[in-house]
Amino acid sequence: MRLFLDTANIDEIRDLAWLIDGVTTNPTLVAKEKRPFEKVIEEICELVDGPVSAEVTALDADGMVAQARPLAALHKNVVIKVPMTEDGMKAVQVLTAAGIRTNVTLVFSANQALLAAKCGASFVSPFVGRVDDVGGGGMDLVAEILETLQNYAFGTEVIVASVRHPRHVLEAALLGAEIATVPYTVVKQMFRHPL
Numbered sequence: 001m002r003l004f005l006d007t008a009n010i011d012e013i014r015d016l017a018w019l020i021d022g023v024t025t026n027p028t029l030v031a032k033e034k035r036p037f038e039k040v041i042e043e044i045c046e047l048v049d050g051p052v053s054a055e056v057t058a059l060d061a062d063g064m065v066a067q068a069r070p071l072a073a074l075h076k077n078v079v080i081k082v083p084m085t086e087d088g089m090k091a092v093q094v095l096t097a098a099g100i101r102t103n104v105t106l107v108f109s110a111n112q113a114l115l116a117a118k119c120g121a122s123f124v125s126p127f128v129g130r131v132d133d134v135g136g137g138g139m140d141l142v143a144e145i146l147e148t149l150q151n152y153a154f155g156t157e158v159i160v161a162s163v164r165h166p167r168h169v170l171e172a173a174l175l176g177a178e179i180a181t182v183p184y185t186v187v188k189q190m191f192r193h194p195l
């Protein structure tokens with residue numbers, strides 16, 4: 001199982017760079033750093049030799065593709081995070097055809113994951129914490145997505161996202177999810193035990 005850090009904070013990434021396999025950011029996380037978006041992404045790529053997700057903010061497919069191309073050119077490890085919308089999936093098709101990897105985010109159903117995989121997404125990110133928040137079963141969603149994707153040869157990997165506590169990480173691993181993206185504090189909690 002690969003562990004990604006869900007942060008844009010350079011100090012957190014530097015501290016855990018020896019352990020992690022990649023980084024996921026989102027516009028909210030990057031905004032907290034109060035520094036230019038591209039600069040933050042470049043610095044992360046220097047610290048971690050693995051996929052680094054950088055998210056587009058445009059709402060239309062052409063706008064997403066236009067934002068994605070310069071981001072992807074920043075470093076070979078940049079993966080473009082695209083929201084799960086119809087326009088997002090059009091953008092994923094274009095980016096995939098151009099050899100640019102994508103991470104489809106805000107996935108809340110197995111059908112959405114299936115559509116993303118069909119459009120060529122490299123990664124899909126089901127948001128387990130937010131599904132739990134509304135009374136759903138975040139891990140049931142992950143299990144459904146894994147079972148669905150395993151029936152085919154899409155080559156799409158599952159990133160368990162919106163992780164809130166160490167149990168989420170363990171349950172993701174028990175299900176055999178390829179990746180979990182985990183906040184810094186939750187990784188630190190994973191090391192500890194009261195005994």
Ligand code: G3P
Pocket residue numbers: 006024026127129130161162163164181
């Ligand atoms: O991995 C997605 C994450 O950044 C969002 O998490 O806790 O806001 O649902 P959360």
